[in-house]
Amino acid sequence: MNAAPIVVVGRSTAGCAAVRELRALGHDEEVVMIGADPDGSYSRPPLSKHVLDSDDGMSSRWDLSDLGITELNSAATRLNTDSKIVALADGTDVEYGTLVVATGADARRLARVDQAGELVVRTHDDARVLRSRLDAASSAIIVGAGFLGMEIASACVRRTIETTVVDVDPPLERVLGRFLAAAIAERLAENGGSMLRPAGPVTLSGSPVDGIVLPDRTVLHADVVVSCVGEVPASDWLDGTGVADRDGVGIGEDCSTSVPDVFAAGDVTYFREPSRYPRRGPFWSNAVAQGRVAAASALGAAARCAPVDDYFWTEVLGLSIKAVGPLPLVGEPEILTGSVDDASALLRWAHPDGRKTLVAYGLRMSVGKLRALAGAEQGQG
Ligand SMILES: Cc1cc2nc3c(=O)[nH]c(=O)nc-3n(C[C@H](O)[C@H](O)[C@H](O)COP(=O)(O)OP(=O)(O)OC[C@H]3O[C@@H](n4cnc5c(N)ncnc54)[C@H](O)[C@@H]3O)c2cc1C
Structure with a gap:
């Protein structure tokens, strides 16, 4: 008899990162992905940047067909961690061996x-x-x-x-x-x-x-x-299981939850104390990093990356703002190049613990270049 599959609930950034990592790590057994959004798998950042101008901005749908996973289109409504079953709104019961919770958040x-x-x-x-x-x-x-x-x-x-x-x-x-x-x-x-x-x-x-x-x-x-007042972890379907509390799903740095064989990633999570990371970081790059760590942990492997990625970007009033390094920023930066008044500057913040954050403010710079510069800065730290 085949072992019960790895089941990933939520098919957005964290869930998609998790299933891709499962395959990248060589897991070739059945993977089931459960999603509730009728629009399927897509990245959210374009929604507030380009999709408000035109639907052409919605180019970032993810096609998972090359991964050979089973996709189920129905909301998870209940979890039973004793029988290891996820119940879906359409009446299906899905058995799991290992579960990855990636149900993100709803708008507050x-x-x-x-x-x-x-x-x-x-x-x-x-x-x-x-x-x-x-x-x-x-x-x-x-x-x-x-x-x-x-x-x-x-x-x-x-x-x-x-x-x-x-x-x-x-x-x-x-x-x-x-x-x-x-x-x-x-x-x-x-x-x-x-x-x-x-x-x-x-x-x-x-x-x-x-x-x-x-x-x-x-x-x-x-x-x-x-x-636009924040988000609320989408964890109602976990009520009564001990996996989530009112703050969402508490995880460790390996993305494990307090319940065996249940891992979690992305906006639905917060770090249980003590952790060297901020308690919550509901950002795209964290969802990717945690999805990958949760997948590795689900396979019993050590993760190849940290569960937090210190990259953040936004596009405001015609400017792209990219930051690599710890947030939030406090105090005045050092202006490395350009000028904020001219809306094109490279800025550096030094944190009390010696770490640095680099911000490309309206400056055309690839993420890779900014990361490389920030990496060199931490080396100098
Ligand atoms: C408009 C917008 C713009 C953003 N822009 C940026 C940005 O510029 N930079 C940045 O760093 N971050 C940005 N973010 C944040 C970033 O998109 C999130 O951090 C990221 O989407 C989190 O991914 P996730 O997979 O954890 O959760 P989500 O993206 O919330 O996905 C969760 C998925 O789970 C599904 N789901 C929920 N409940 C159930 C259930 N019971 N059963 C089955 N499926 C379920 C949902 O339908 C959804 O598909 C933005 C967010 C929004 C909303």
């Missing part, structure tokens, strides 16, 4: 249960819906000035929509620090957008949603209101 929402029409961008379908709303909009409010909010605000100002970004903190400050946040806020203003910094959290008005309510109860209306 602000709407009350009685409020309809909240816009978020997490899936291809969300991006399509927002694009068609933007086609008819002349004003937009973006709640949240993280990378997602700023990318969506960029799409709005490109369309000359009157755009207001609302956040208690300056744009991207929680990741890129005060220095770049100030430069990005200035650029938002230059591009015709505005930043509103209320004293506290805002709520949504109307149903369907038609605006926001500020802490002082002032209501601001816009044709389009988009919530």
